[in-house]
Amino acid sequence: MNLYEYMGKDIFRRYGIPVPDSYVVEKESDLRKFERPSVVKSQILLGGRGKSGGIKFAKNQKELEDGVHELLGSKIRGLSVTKVLIEDMLNIKHEYYVSISLNRSERSPFIIASSSGGVEIESVPKEKIFTRKIDPLLGYSDYVGREAVKFMGLDSKLGPQFKAILSKLFTVFNEEDCELVEINPLVETADGKLIAADAKVIMDSDSMFRHKDINVIDPEKTPLELEAQSKGYAFVELDGDIGVIANGAGLTMATMDALTLHKGKPRNFLDLGGTDSVDIVVEAFELVLKANPKSILVNIFGGVTKADTVANGIVAAKEKFNIMKPIVVRLSGVHEDEAREILKRNGIEPFSMMMPAIEQVVKRTGEIE
Amino acid sequence: MSVLVNKDTRVIVQGITGHQGAFHAGEMLKFGTKLVGGTSPGKGGTMFQNNVPVFDSVSDAMSQHPDATMVSVAAPFVKDAAFEAIDQGIKIVYILTEHVPFHDTMEIVHEASHRGITVLGPNGPGITVPGQCKIGIMPNQIFRSGDVAVASRSGTLTYEIVYSITHAGFGESVVIGLGGDPVVGLTFVDVLKMFEKDEATKKIVLVGEIGGNNEERAAEYIKAHVSKKVVAYITGRSAPPGKRMGHAGAIIEKGVGTAESKIKAFESAGVPVAEYPVNVPDLLK
Numbered sequence: 001m002n003l004y005e006y007m008g009k010d011i012f013r014r015y016g017i018p019v020p021d022s023y024v025v026e027k028e029s030d031l032r033k034f035e036r037p038s039v040v041k042s043q044i045l046l047g048g049r050g051k052s053g054g055i056k057f058a059k060n061q062k063e064l065e066d067g068v069h070e071l072l073g074s075k076i077r078g079l080s081v082t083k084v085l086i087e088d089m090l091n092i093k094h095e096y097y098v099s100i101s102l103n104r105s106e107r108s109p110f111i112i113a114s115s116s117g118g119v120e121i122e123s124v125p126k127e128k129i130f131t132r133k134i135d136p137l138l139g140y141s142d143y144v145g146r147e148a149v150k151f152m153g154l155d156s157k158l159g160p161q162f163k164a165i166l167s168k169l170f171t172v173f174n175e176e177d178c179e180l181v182e183i184n185p186l187v188e189t190a191d192g193k194l195i196a197a198d199a200k201v202i203m204d205s206d207s208m209f210r211h212k213d214i215n216v217i218d219p220e221k222t223p224l225e226l227e228a229q230s231k232g233y234a235f236v237e238l239d240g241d242i243g244v245i246a247n248g249a250g251l252t253m254a255t256m257d258a259l260t261l262h263k264g265k266p267r268n269f270l271d272l273g274g275t276d277s278v279d280i281v282v283e284a285f286e287l288v289l290k291a292n293p294k295s296i297l298v299n300i301f302g303g304v305t306k307a308d309t310v311a312n313g314i315v316a317a318k319e320k321f322n323i324m325k326p327i328v329v330r331l332s333g334v335h336e337d338e339a340r341e342i343l344k345r346n347g348i349e350p351f352s353m354m355m356p357a358i359e360q361v362v363k364r365t366g367e368i369e
Numbered sequence: 370m371s372v373l374v375n376k377d378t379r380v381i382v383q384g385i386t387g388h389q390g391a392f393h394a395g396e397m398l399k400f401g402t403k404l405v406g407g408t409s410p411g412k413g414g415t416m417f418q419n420n421v422p423v424f425d426s427v428s429d430a431m432s433q434h435p436d437a438t439m440v441s442v443a444a445p446f447v448k449d450a451a452f453e454a455i456d457q458g459i460k461i462v463y464i465l466t467e468h469v470p471f472h473d474t475m476e477i478v479h480e481a482s483h484r485g486i487t488v489l490g491p492n493g494p495g496i497t498v499p500g501q502c503k504i505g506i507m508p509n510q511i512f513r514s515g516d517v518a519v520a521s522r523s524g525t526l527t528y529e530i531v532y533s534i535t536h537a538g539f540g541e542s543v544v545i546g547l548g549g550d551p552v553v554g555l556t557f558v559d560v561l562k563m564f565e566k567d568e569a570t571k572k573i574v575l576v577g578e579i580g581g582n583n584e585e586r587a588a589e590y591i592k593a594h595v596s597k598k599v600v601a602y603i604t605g606r607s608a609p610p611g612k613r614m615g616h617a618g619a620i621i622e623k624g625v626g627t628a629e630s631k632i633k634a635f636e637s638a639g640v641p642v643a644e645y646p647v648n649v650p651d652l653l654k
Binding site: 102104105107108109122135136137174177179204205206207209210220234236238246247248249250251252253254256257258259260261266269271274301302303304332333334353354355 | 389392444445468469470471472474475476478479480483506507508510511521522523524525526527528529532549551552556576578579580581582583586602604605606607608609611612613614615616617618619623628644645646647
């Protein structure tokens with residue numbers, strides 16, 4: 001779960017990581033009187049906001065008002081700006097980079113730091129980047145900070161500040177169950193202070209039972225994906241015309257891949273999961289029908305999910321929603337014989353293997369105009 | 370010889386009285402697994418299916434001398450349950466549960482590795498050696514004893530592929546589900562080392578998916594160290610970048626973890642990659 005900058009900075013503030021003074025504006029009447037040069041930053045979950053015109057600088061009252069007026073309610077690369085952050089403008093002497101993220105191969109937190117900040121870390125030459133794996137059981141210790149400070153060539157004024165920030169950032173990463181905490185840029189001001197000018201925080205969505213106060217609606221999810229999520233389905237909308245219902249993430253992906261290789265176009269990814277309930281199948285059909293596909297392909301390998309339960313669900317959904325579109329079904333695994341009987345009685349000829357079902361649904365979808 | 374488990378492996382289920390735990394414990398008994406006990410705090414002293422003793426804690430269950438445990442408890446309690454098993458020194462800890470925070474998993478896998486304990490999962494289907502032992506949730510009827518070892522990051526897709534292997538007249542020496550999370554106990558490289566040493570295994574099937582670089586690392590390892598025939602299948606060719614495809618680990622991030630890069634890595638290591646799950650047996654011929 002990707003947090004907005006202002007939420008990330010609230011967390012930083014709570015853990016003692018220095019951030020500029022700021023406040024959030026949701027409507028123009030929230031705007032306070034101009035006091036000092038400010039930055040007006042649109043709160044959207046996208047990198048490269050500056051380049052897309054999402055950040056304005058205000059050196060007086062008029063520029064502040066204009067910036068807020070222009071950004072609030074606007075759309076940047078398709079995303080609506082409902083909040084802007086008004087923040088003190090920093091007098092920047094130099095920009096650094098620091099982050100902690102999950103390294104999947106090492107199965108450990110990974111520190112990345114560099115004296116070259118303010119740009120994408122991928123564009124910084126490797127020899128200028130400090131990297132360090134942290135053993136999750138040992139955790140962070142001060143020697144790591146000393147190594148980083150030496151590598152980055154920080155002086156006795158900046159070194160202690162950097163070490164304190166790194167240590168606190170690691171605490172945030174751990175205690176807030178983060179996948180990524182990134183400060184880019186970490187600004188050195190003209191008067192020699194290190195301040196987090198940005199905050200990128202991604203939390204592990206599986207840890208939300210420990211963080212009930214956090215609630216972000218993912219702006220990259222479609223309304224139908226959000227509805228599916230609230231009902232407990234793993235669902236992704238795609239731009240094709242064949243609705244897909246399968247069980248298990250891997251098999252669902254493999255079904256989409258096979259369709260694509262056969263020139264069929266999946267309309268969605270929907271994983272029924274390891275369920276054994278007719279209602280869950282009926283609800284899955286309801287979601288897929290809302291995506292308005294030309295046809296529907298069901299591919300089930302019964303295990304935890306029993307094939308006959310799915311068959312009953314298909315029959316119930318067909319009746320409830322009066323589905324006239326082609327439904328092509330493949331069923332194997334636990335209780336497959338009972339399942340085939342149920343479908344046959346209700347006028348659906350099920351396949352026992354996956355590929356003939358794929359071919360059939362692509363053919364029948366192609367016939368629909 | 371077999372990989373990790375055999376007919377003598379003594380298994381317990383943590384959470385044996387839960388809905389999932391009870392169902393799969395029953396299926397494991399039908400498979401022939403030596404299920405010697407289960408735990409459920411507060412239910413110690415009762416019996417599961419009249420012949421499997423239930424204990425309050427893993428410490429109590431140690432009277433049964435278990436070698437392996439299946440952890441089937443809700444995600445918020447997985448770390449505690451896994452630590453309980455690790456603390457007692459149980460050699461194989463398989464975690465069935467999905468949606469375990471990866472910070473918890475990191476601690477579990479690091480502590481286990483310091484103590485020489487193998488972690489399977491989380492969010493995987495477990496391990497099966499046909500005719501000997503099943504720990505996990507794979508459907509019993511798809512297996513046949515043979516010489517093909519299968520390792521996979523996905524549950525149902527494993528069943529699909531194992532079914533097609535069995536259907537084509539082959540059989541399996543072992544089937545291992547690694548798990549669909551970004552952090553899991555075993556990598557493809559870990560299991561390749563075991564498969565290479567296992568006398569019962571002659572051929573190897575790796576079932577990968579988008580996300581991370583587990584498959585790319587496996588390809589490098591195969592080039593240098595694996596003498597047995599390896600074939601692969603990769604799912605997620607049609608997945609759009611940035612979207613999580615059901616599994617927490619199945620996501621293409623900043624161009625890393627695409628199906629193309631995994632297929633390319635395998636092919637450059639001389640590992641043929643099947644276009645469809647059903648083509649895997651053709652490549653084994």
